[in-house]
Amino acid sequence: MADRLAQVSGHITNSYGRGLLAGEVAIITGAAQGIGRSAALLFAKEGAKVVVSDLDEKKAQLVVDEIKAAGGDALAVGGDVGADDFPQRILDATIKKYGKLNHIVNNAGFTFDRMLHTTPDDAWDIIMKVHVRAPFRLIRAAAPYLRLKGSSENRSIINVSSTSGLHGNVGQANYAAAKSAVIGLTKTICKEWGPFGVRANTVAFGFVQTRLTAAKEEGATIEIEGKKVALGIPGGKSSVTSTGGPTPGIPLGRGATPDEAAASVLFLASPLASFVSGHTLEVTGGAGI
Template identity: 45%
Template sequence: MSEQLSTDRVVIVTGAGQGIGRAHALAFAADGASVVVNDYARDAAQAVADEIVAAGGKAVANGADVADWAAGADLVKTAVDEFGGLDTVVNNAGFVRDRMLVSLSEDEWDSVVRVHLKGHFVILRHAAEYWRAQSKAGAQRAARVINTSSGAGIFGSVGQGNYAAAKAGIAELTIQAAAELGGYGIAVNAIAPAARTAMTLGAGDAMAAQMAAPTDGSFDAMDPANISPLVVWLGSAACDVSGRVFEVEGGTITVLDGWQRAASKDKGSRWEPAEVGPAVAALIADSPEPVKAYGAR
């Protein structure tokens, strides 16, 4: 049996009623953590919590709307009241309303950004308040936050402008939080996972075929459980990195290197508009080729 990294740790996993979130909750529990299983579908959260308890683990269910300020505070309080503290938050909750930008409605934009981006902030904010108080009281915890971005948020994805924008915001929120919260013992990282979930299976026949489980007994690269080992490590006291985004799919972990300064040119004085075009062309020629957005031609 491998070493457990999560013994005696208390973990919140949002959006844990199915898919990747469920896999995270089960993995943390199997690794020795006490888990608050959150999902807006309260019955789904309860089913996962019951599964953990039946296997000998510790879990409670929570049906909070992660983007609701008071409900988010109560979610953190639930962890503290039920298990005596909080060590790790896995922000995973989200959903999609895919549409091309020219057809995207205001509600489809607002609802997706609300749940993904605001939902991440709300739980992070209330957890950080608890951890800061612990630190000031001389009881600093090895606190960990794992946010869930997406390749769509890093590279773009045609037909997912609301989702991509929210996931890009989550990646930057991760960098911001890591910079601000490190002094309280809080490490903040993000993942960009690829796995078979209700969202991906609902994205069309081509995506469903790509995500299908193999029938020949070979490694199932799209199994959501493949994502969780990285998340369990990032959520442990053993994690010694912060402010990074990791792409994870199947058995592959990739560090995603975000915005960086590439080629530049200082004229030493103000540019004339007619000079800018040739200068930009030269700078682009000397800079790395950007990754194309998913679905772009």
């Protein structure tokens, strides 16, 4: 045990000068904006080579350009995470460019809110496809690069969930079910891949200031399978960059910034969480306690 603690301590200490993720390779989906963009920039700052994936490849490339301008290394891979060929495409690009894979952050997603009794099949199916099927298929395809016997490299999978997945939420039967499923998937990966040194954790976000929590009246949309889906909350915050006044129900009195949300993802990927696996980290500002 003492030897293991010394090894972990040495790893962390030696990493600080070059970054917590120095030399490691991370795939982050949904990384062109919001939490994903912040995570990509933060991972790169901490020394990781980042594969920036997003439905909008042009926006993903802008994030890559930003990383490179700051002296980092990154690659943009566009495409729908739900597409059948997506896992192999992004893995082929990653391995061709960097030769290995250390982390997968399954962050891509959106909301398609309806009251339960008015939720059509397509609103249910697409949320399950993007939030559950897509992470499962990417992780499964990555098995040859992560389930490595005898490797001492830091390797992890982080699946993004939500407090809706923990507690349910009005108007989000589809989203809540999907985000709950992700937690079960993560715990199973923890048990199956732990013997290979792979950690698997979930981060359950509460209120974070992104397109998904901005005012729906602002008109933000996402196009999925040819259909435009409106994003946001009716009467929500008028700006994703403004905390406004105190937010009821959150002891800290405000929503999180995308950078704060990304910091929790970095923690789970980093050697600081070397003995954390199968955990669901709630990032809520104290809401729901």
